Amino acid sequence: MEKAYLKSTLEHLGTAVADVRAAMRPVVRRPDLDHDGLVDLALGLWEPPIHERRLAAVELLRGRADLLTGGDLPLLEELVREARTWALVDVLAASVVGPIVEHDPAAAGVLDRWVTDEDVWVRRAALLALLVPLRAGRGDWERFARYADAMLDEREFFIRKASGWVLRDTGRRRPDLVHAWLLPRSARASGVTWREAVKPLTDEQRAELERARSAGG
Structure with a gap:
């Protein structure tokens, strides 16, 4: 088990x-x-x-x-x-x-190669290598945002979950950053990524994202 x-x-x-x-x-x-x-x-x-x-x-x-x-x-x-x-x-x-x-x-440039690797675990590692600094309110947001955007259409659960996890933890200190990134990608984000990403956001931010998601934005 x-x-x-x-x-x-x-x-x-x-x-x-x-x-x-x-x-x-x-x-x-x-x-x-x-x-x-x-x-x-x-x-x-x-x-x-x-x-x-x-x-x-x-x-x-x-x-x-x-x-x-x-x-x-x-x-x-x-x-x-x-x-x-x-x-x-x-x-x-x-x-x-x-x-x-x-x-x-x-x-950090090695992660640029990892993020396109055929191995799902290597791709997941590229995302999670950026987690701890972002959680602390620092870190390479631009790199993560680029990776997450490139993998937003991934069908692999472990990639979708990792993206949502980093977005969620980043949003605890910088909700506006996550909200602004997710808004134009609302319809593309998987349910797994979406549910994690919106957890730390304000009610108003979640409502705006829900409207964009429903409208296909």
């Missing part, structure tokens, strides 16, 4: 997420952990196709994302491709890739 919920083909041991995180906490805190040690440990954990081991690798990378740079993006892309479940991809994208591309604008 857990495998079905996580959309995963990996072996599952049944270990709770909290227990995996607790087990990795002392490793993350090791003062002697450097970049190469981090990568070696993460890859060693990742190699067996076992969900909890891969989750441990992701938690390790998340905990020491400060040791990673744009040079690690090819490796992280490989992990995203192999993960094939939102439970791993979302953390890799938002909490590992995200800090790299936020602090290294040159590295």
Whole structure:
């Protein structure tokens, strides 16, 4: 049942997420952990196709994302491709890739390629890599808006949901930005994207968007 919920083909041991995180906490805190040690440990954990081991690798990378740079993006892309479940991809994208591309604008260009990739998980990662800064009221809105517009007609649920998720979280601090972006795209947005995007908006903004959606605008 857990495998079905996580959309995963990996072996599952049944270990709770909290227990995996607790087990990795002392490793993350090791003062002697450097970049190469981090990568070696993460890859060693990742190699067996076992969900909890891969989750441990992701938690390790998340905990020491400060040791990673744009040079690690090819490796992280490989992990995203192999993960094939939102439970791993979302953390890799938002909490590992995200800090790299936020602090290294040159590295962010790799997302321009990811967003057109045939792999749905790579495309989802391109969107979610921009989530955390946008949620905090900063971030590369123009890049996200460009990606979301290009993928607005996507039929993949996981893309529609990711677009709505970022719009929703951006709208909590900057509802006018999301409202202005969504208004001319009201009829194109899927129900999944729409429902998430309008959650933080004012009643007046939602009403205007509903009218535009009904009119086909």
